[in-house]
Structures are given as C-alpha cells and as structure tokens.
Amino acid sequence: MLATLRSYPTTVNLLLSASLILTLARAITLPYLVIYLSGNFHLSIADIGLVIGSTLIIGSLLSLYGGFLVDRMSNYRLILACTGVFIVAFLGTFATRDLWLFYLCLVAINLAYAVIDIAVKSGFGSLLPVAGRSEVFSIKYTLTNIGYAVGPFLGAGVARLDISLPFLLSAGLGAGFFLIYFMWGDRGLTGVGTNRQPAPFMAVGRLLLRDRRLVCFTLGGLLSAVVFGQFSAYLSQYLVVTTTPETTYRVISAIVATNALTVISLQYLIGRRITQAHLKLWLAAGLAMFVLGLTGFALATSLVFWVIAMVVFTVGEIIVFPAEYMFIDHIAPSHLRGMYYGAQNLNNLGAALGPVLCGAVLATQPADYIFYMLMLFIVAGGGLYFLGASLPGNIEVEERD
Structure with a gap:
C-alpha cells in the first residue's frame, strides 16, 4: 500500500489524508457523546439516542445538496469551507452549555464530514483512471478505519484530564488539515459540472430519480446499512438483554477491536482485487x-465464537463497501458524480435505523429474532443490488463529456 501511495500525485494523497485526519478527529469524540450528553445535559438514554441518531440523519439528508455543490464548485474551496465549518462546530461543542446549540454543532459536524467525503470521492474520479479507482477506494476505507480504531484511544487519554477536551483536540486536528490543504491543495481541482450550464438542484434530483440503477443501489445500500452501519449498537442491545453488563462490555470491546484489525489487515488486499467485470460475484460473496x-x-x-463470527462479518463489509463505490463511480456521469455520491450517503439512514428496529424487536420478541430480521434486510438489499447491476442505463443520465 505504501508503494501505491508513493506513486499517487500529491493531490490524491492530500485527499486521502482528509479521510484519515478528519475521521480521526470525529472518532475521538464519538464514543464519549453518550457520557457527555448524560453528564452535561442530563438526558435520558432514549433522548441521547434521539439526539445522536437524528443529527446523523439530518446531516445525511443535507449532504445530498452538498453533492450538488461538489458538482458546481471548486473542489479546493469546498473542502476548505467544509473543514472550516467542521472546526467551528467542534469548538462550539467544546464551548456551549446550551443543548440546542450543541445539537446544531453536531448536525454541522456530520454535514461537513459527509460533504468532504463526497468531494474526496469525486476528486478520485477526476484524478485517476477507472482501473485505478478500486485500489484508491480500498486505501481510503483502510485509512478511515485506522482513524476509527485509533481515535477512541486518543479521546480516552484526553478525557481523563477533562471530558470536554476531546472536542478541542478534534478541532485542532481539523485546523491542522485546513492548513495543510490550504498550502498544498490543488486549487485547480473542480467538478466537471463547473464547466456546464448550471441546472437547478430539484431538476438534477429528478434526473437522478430516473436512473433506476442508482435508485436500486441506494435502496439496497440503505437496507444493507441497517445490518453493518451500527453493528456495535445493536449487538450491545442484544448482549444487554441476554447476558450481564460485564459480559457485554467484554464481548463488545473484543469484537470492535476485531472489526478494526480485520479491516486494516485485509481491506487493501481484498479491495484492490474487486473488479467491475465480476462485481455481481463479489457482491454475492460479501452478502453471504x-x-x-x-x-x-x-x-x-x-x-472466541464471537470473534470468529466478527471476522467473517467484517470480510463481508470489506467486500461490499468498495463494490458499492465502484458501482456508483461506474454509473455516475462525470458532471453529476457529486450528486451520485451524495445519494449513496443516504445509506446512513439505514445505519441510524438499525438500533431502533433491533430495540423494537428485542422489546417484543425473543432476542435471537433480531438476527432473522437482519438477514431479511441483507436478502432484500442484495436483491436490489443485483437488480440495479442488471438494469440498462438511462440515456439521459449516461450522457458524458
């Protein structure tokens, strides 16, 4: 992987650094949100779940317009602007004592992170040939998981001094990336759509809805994300119901670490081998x-059984993530790439729904029924994936420069 990184132009490596640094900044604070909201704002568990889940959903929905901006604005300016919002929002979470302002800051963090992620993926499409994109998507996902693996440990160390300091550290990391990208970022990197006659957001949205392949893959991704988007949350819920708190903590700690180590170890090795020619076979393997x-x-x-099951589960994640990226990149017209990736970000709605649905099943049915429900989501999501991969393209959407 290091040899591949050295072969990339500086602009690509800077975009990859955004995935690592900003994910690290976000991961530093995410594990402590529950504790912080409970201790500082005296919220119940139900209210905390509503705050965290709804901010993620709102950020995901608004990021669709962010994808529209990626196609219309300078990539360089948009990344800097969103990084600025990211920094200010984290400073806001550190300073504010008002719940409503803290809530708005969380929405801004999720939105800025999502738009930067879209801009990064769109940038890869502009800078690299089709044959090289699978590899860079795998590297990006590996770096993202490194950020999620390391971030909580940094947050834990800082939180021992003061529970608010992780927010300040996250803002500092955002500021560091801002300076790096301001100095060395490619000022000429823009979306292809910037050279076209601009179309209204709603008109572009209607155009995307006519691409049945995108609709199928977006819905399939949303259903699948119910399963892999927040697995630690619903597995914690299951373990709390079926075991003791001590066992829950021990198992969750082990499987989260297993997930991170498996992704970091295998993502690049497996992801670089996923090709458009055999996409259906790869998807079938990942879903299985x-x-x-x-x-x-x-x-x-x-x-030991939990750890083995998590390794198998994570291999599915390793396959499906880059396969999704490759399919969206394949069908997206160059001038609408940001909007297509923005639509893919709606998968986060499924991730937010997972713990809610599993909680409802655990409250009304035998505990193991949640796994039957989750398998049905995988089957339904897989059916939509295969339908989308089999459909012919829309002439209006496929028009390319």
Missing part, C-alpha cells in the same frame, strides 16, 4: 459473509 456472520452471532456461546 454477512449472513454467515449473523448466524455466528446468533449461535455464539463464547468470546
């Missing part, structure tokens, strides 16, 4: 791994 992993969770009776 999800089902096997869920079966393992349902049958797990020991920590």
Whole structure:
C-alpha cells in the first residue's frame, strides 16, 4: 500500500489524508457523546439516542445538496469551507452549555464530514483512471478505519484530564488539515459540472430519480446499512438483554477491536482485487459473509465464537463497501458524480435505523429474532443490488463529456 501511495500525485494523497485526519478527529469524540450528553445535559438514554441518531440523519439528508455543490464548485474551496465549518462546530461543542446549540454543532459536524467525503470521492474520479479507482477506494476505507480504531484511544487519554477536551483536540486536528490543504491543495481541482450550464438542484434530483440503477443501489445500500452501519449498537442491545453488563462490555470491546484489525489487515488486499467485470460475484460473496456472520452471532456461546463470527462479518463489509463505490463511480456521469455520491450517503439512514428496529424487536420478541430480521434486510438489499447491476442505463443520465 505504501508503494501505491508513493506513486499517487500529491493531490490524491492530500485527499486521502482528509479521510484519515478528519475521521480521526470525529472518532475521538464519538464514543464519549453518550457520557457527555448524560453528564452535561442530563438526558435520558432514549433522548441521547434521539439526539445522536437524528443529527446523523439530518446531516445525511443535507449532504445530498452538498453533492450538488461538489458538482458546481471548486473542489479546493469546498473542502476548505467544509473543514472550516467542521472546526467551528467542534469548538462550539467544546464551548456551549446550551443543548440546542450543541445539537446544531453536531448536525454541522456530520454535514461537513459527509460533504468532504463526497468531494474526496469525486476528486478520485477526476484524478485517476477507472482501473485505478478500486485500489484508491480500498486505501481510503483502510485509512478511515485506522482513524476509527485509533481515535477512541486518543479521546480516552484526553478525557481523563477533562471530558470536554476531546472536542478541542478534534478541532485542532481539523485546523491542522485546513492548513495543510490550504498550502498544498490543488486549487485547480473542480467538478466537471463547473464547466456546464448550471441546472437547478430539484431538476438534477429528478434526473437522478430516473436512473433506476442508482435508485436500486441506494435502496439496497440503505437496507444493507441497517445490518453493518451500527453493528456495535445493536449487538450491545442484544448482549444487554441476554447476558450481564460485564459480559457485554467484554464481548463488545473484543469484537470492535476485531472489526478494526480485520479491516486494516485485509481491506487493501481484498479491495484492490474487486473488479467491475465480476462485481455481481463479489457482491454475492460479501452478502453471504454477512449472513454467515449473523448466524455466528446468533449461535455464539463464547468470546472466541464471537470473534470468529466478527471476522467473517467484517470480510463481508470489506467486500461490499468498495463494490458499492465502484458501482456508483461506474454509473455516475462525470458532471453529476457529486450528486451520485451524495445519494449513496443516504445509506446512513439505514445505519441510524438499525438500533431502533433491533430495540423494537428485542422489546417484543425473543432476542435471537433480531438476527432473522437482519438477514431479511441483507436478502432484500442484495436483491436490489443485483437488480440495479442488471438494469440498462438511462440515456439521459449516461450522457458524458
């Protein structure tokens, strides 16, 4: 991977650094939001879940317009502007004592992060040939997971001094990236759509809805994200109901670490081999791994069994993520690439729904029923993936420069 990074132009490496640094900044504070909201604002568990889930949903929905801006604005200016919002919002979470302002800051953080992510992926499409994009998507996902793996440990160290300091550290990391990108970022990097006659946002949205492949893959991704988007949350819910708090903490700590280590170890090795020519086979393999992993969770009776099931589950994640990126990149017209990736970000709605749906099942049905429900989501999502991959393209949407 290091040899590949050295072969990339500076602009590509700077875009990859955005994924690493800003994910690290976000991951530093995410594990402590529950504790912070409970201790500083005296919210109940239900209210905390509503705050965290709704800010993620709002940020995801608004990022669709962010994708529209990616196609219309200078990539360089948009990344700097969103990084500025990211920094100010984290400073706001550190300074404010009002819940409503804290809530708005969380929305701004999620939105800025999502738009930068879209701009980064769109930038890859502008800078690299089609054959090289699978590899860079895999590297990006590996770096993202490194950020999520390392961030909580940095946050834990800083939080021992003061529970508010992780927010300040996140703002500092954002400021560091801002300076790096301001100095060395490619000022000429723009979306292809900037050279076209601009179309209204709603007109572009209607155009995207006519691309049945995009609709199928977006819905398939949303359903699949119910399963892999917030797996630690619903597995914690399941373990709390079926075991003791001590066992829950021990198992969740082990499987989260297993997930991160498996992704970091295998993502690049597997992801670079995923090709457009065999996309359906790769998707089938990834979805099968999800089902096997869920079966393992349902049958797990020991920590070793949980870890093995998580390795299998994570291999599915390793395959499906870059396969989604590749399909969207393949069908997206160059002048609408930002909007297409913005539509893909709606997967986060599924991630937010996962713990809610599993909580409802756990409250009304036998605990292992959540795994049957999650398998049904995988089957439904997989059906939509295969339908989208089989459909012919729309002439109006496929027009390219």
